[in-house]
Amino acid sequence: MLRIASSVVLAPIAITAAYxxxxxxxxFWAIAVLAVLWEWxxxxxxxxRNPVLAxxxxxxxxxxxxxxxxxxxxxxxxxxxxxxxxxSLASAIHRLWCATGLIYAAALLIAPVLLRQDANxxxxxxxxxxxxxxxxxxxxYFVGRAVGGPKLMPSISPNKTWSGAIGGTVAAVVGGVVxxxxxxxxxxxxxxxxxxxxxxxxxVGDLAESALKRRFNxxxxxxxxxxxxxxxxxxxxxxxAVTAGTIIGTAHGGLDAPAFGLxxx
Numbered sequence: 001m002l003r004i005a006s007s008v009v010l011a012p013i014a015i016t017a018a019y020x021x022x023x024x025x026x027x028f029w030a031i032a033v034l035a036v037l038w039e040w041x042x043x044x045x046x047x048x049r050n051p052v053l054a055x056x057x058x059x060x061x062x063x064x065x066x067x068x069x070x071x072x073x074x075x076x077x078x079x080x081x082x083x084x085x086x087x088s089l090a091s092a093i094h095r096l097w098c099a100t101g102l103i104y105a106a107a108l109l110i111a112p113v114l115l116r117q118d119a120n121x122x123x124x125x126x127x128x129x130x131x132x133x134x135x136x137x138x139x140x141y142f143v144g145r146a147v148g149g150p151k152l153m154p155s156i157s158p159n160k161t162w163s164g165a166i167g168g169t170v171a172a173v174v175g176g177v178v179x180x181x182x183x184x185x186x187x188x189x190x191x192x193x194x195x196x197x198x199x200x201x202x203x204v205g206d207l208a209e210s211a212l213k214r215r216f217n218x219x220x221x222x223x224x225x226x227x228x229x230x231x232x233x234x235x236x237x238x239x240x241a242v243t244a245g246t247i248i249g250t251a252h253g254g255l256d257a258p259a260f261g262l263x264x265x
Contacts, residue, residue, distance in 0.1 A: 010225070010234075011134070018126040021116050023068065029112055030064040032231060033105040039221040039230045040101035043213070048090045048098060055085045056102040060109060067113045072255070079106040108239045111246040118259030124183040125259035129198065129245055131175040133238045136168040136199045137206070143167030157210040165203055172199035180263060190265035194248065198241045205240025209233070 017028035034057055041053045059082025066075035083099050090098035115129075116122040144164025152160040176195030177188050185191060209232055213221065220229030245262050253261020 011130075014130065015127070018116060018123055018130070021122060025116050026064060026068050026113055029109050030061070032235070033060055033064075033109040035224060035231045036108060036235065037101060037105040039224070039232045040104060041098060043216050043218055043221060044097040044101065045090060045094050048094050051089045052086050052098045052101075055089055056082055056105065058082070059085070059102060060105055063106060064109060067110065070117075072110065072114060075110060079103070079110075082106075104239065107243045108235060111239075111242040114246055114255075115242065115249065115259045115262070118253075118257050120257070121183065121259040121263050124179070124185070125245070125249065125262050128176055128179045128195075128263065129238065129242050131179050132172040132195050132198050133202045133241050135171040135175040136202050137237055138168075139171035140164035140168030140203070153207055156207055156214060160207070168203065169196060169199040172196075172202075183263070185263050187265050191263065194245075194262065194265075197248075198245055201244045202237030202241040206237045208240070209236035 014028070017025045037056050037060060038053060041049045041056065045052050059078055062078045062082075063075040066072070066078060079102065082102055086102050087095050087099040112126060112129075115125045118125065140160070141164065144159070144161040144167070147161070147163035147167070149161050149163045151158065152162050152165050173192050173195045176198075177192050180188060180191040209221075213219065221232035222230035224230050225234060246258055249258035249260070249262030251261070252265075253259070
């Protein structure tokens with residue numbers, strides 16, 4: 001019930017921010033990525049956390065400002081400089097892990113903002129991704145519990161099953177197609193293929209975050225969300241899917257229309 005209550009509060013906020021776009025959407029993700037950076041660096045950086053966190057937060061804040069000003073290439077450059085700064089401040093044993101945290105958080109900031117800035121299909125693309133990731137996660141949980149069967153990757157996440165993964169992917173494809181159809185998107189077979197790919201990618205992102213926590217002997221990234229753990233625990237699939245979706249959309253539609261490139265084939 002606590003998990004459900006948290007979701008009922010958070011999901012409408014995310015959808016509302018996506019609907020209005022602009023500053024509201026940018027501010028929503030800027031706050032989220034700062035929390036994600038704090039969770040990551042707290043998990044992996046030990047005594048190096050404070051200087052690393054401060055440097056990464058400055059880089060993310062600068063990138064957010066530049067994204068708001070329509071300068072994504074300079075925002076990426078700021079993140080690159082922040083990466084070097086974090087790497088120089090962290091001890092050798094933690095350097096790669098700490099610096100990777102900034103890249104992870106930056107992807108969660110830059111990718112959705114670039115998609116949403118597409119004037120024609122920005123909101124559709126974000127909603128498409130929300131539905132894919134959420135249905136993948138929710139359906140996998142319930143199908144896995146109901147059907148059971150062979151484990152997906154027991155050494156990393158002992159509760160995930162192949163039945164849940166397949167069920168989550170099927171639900172995500174159906175949900176993604178429904179969302180696309182509501183926005184008048186044609187060629188829904190291509191949309192279904194994209195939804196399938198993004199669902200699989202989101203599950204890989206989920207497993208990767210589970211592997212990170214296992215590597216550092218943590219059950220949850222933090223306790224920020226009642227019943228859910230940390231933001232990383234809730235956004236692991238989304239950060240992977242939205243990054244992949246932005247790459248696909250940019251490659252197909254160009255930097256000026258990544259949402260169009262993702263949705264229209």
